[in-house]
Amino acid sequence: MIGRITGTLVEKQAPTxxxxxxxxxxxxxxxxxxIYQLPDTGKQVxxxxxxxxxxxxxQLxxxxxxxxxxxxxxxIKVNGVGPKMALAILSGMEGKVLARCVAEDNVAALVKVPGVGKKTAERLLIELRDKLPALGVDVSPLAAMEQASGGVPSLSERDDAEAALVALGYKPTDATKAITAAVKQAxxxxxxxLIRLALKAMIPAG
Known part of the structure; x- marks a missing residue:
């Protein structure tokens, strides 16, 4: 089992x-x-x-x-979810967003992930509700409300912002990346x- 590697980041062609x-x-x-948290190529990672x-x-x-x-x-312990789908889920949302998605029974947010259908999304919500607490993640509805009121935009706010960027012609992956960066900023x-901040970052000045 390879549990950790440290070395020089030579190539970065997402997701590889x-x-x-x-x-x-x-x-x-x-x-x-x-990927968003990694250093530039040529640096230690x-x-x-x-x-x-x-x-x-x-695969590693x-x-x-x-x-x-x-x-x-x-x-990947959830029935029907392999490494490829798990990677797609974690590419589409951060862990805390996934936890709130589970707390809110938000099937709509999960089916936006490529490869995740409604039945798989429903299974994920059911099984993760039991599994996430073992990782120290609170997935209760009250926790979701506290997170929403404590400075993290609700999923609907993020979804609306991403949908608006897609409607403007941006790729879904670019929209998600831009909105994620905007959430960190504000x-x-x-x-x-969020839309204003994302557009400001995506459109070159001048």
Whole structure:
């Protein structure tokens, strides 16, 4: 089992990285939420990893934090969810957003993830409600309300902002990335403010 690697980030072509560890280049699959936290190529990087072996492939998955790696391992234990889908889920939403999604029974947010249908989303909500507390994540409705009132935009605010960017012609992945960055910049912002901040970052000045 390869639990962690440290080396030089040689290539970064999302979702694939190549990390040079003492002359050996490791190919690592990384969710977009971790990609945003990584340094530029040529710099040192530490990744918490999960090594998956199947009949057809051997793959190394990497994460910026141990918590994201643990969440990935929890996701792949859900019936019908493999590493590829788990990676897609964690590329579409951060762990705390996924936890609130579970607390709010938000099927609509999960089915936006490529490859996740309604039945799979419903299964995820049911099974994660039991599994996430073991990771120290509170998925109760009260926790969701406290998070929403404590400076994290509700899923509907994020969804509205992302949908508006897509309607303007931006790719869904670019919209998600821009809104995620906007949320970090202004945690209490409503959808209109998130859109403004995202557009300001996406449209070059001048």
């Amino acid at each position: 990285l190549i990390v040079d560890v003492q002359g050996v280049g490791y190919e690592v699959q990384v969710p977009m939420t971790s 530490l990744l918490h990893t999960h090594f998956a072996v199947s009949e057809t492939a051997q 998955f990497g994460f910026a934090t141990r918590a994201d790696r643990d969440l990935f391992r929890t996701l 945690p209490e912002a409503k959808s209109q403010e």
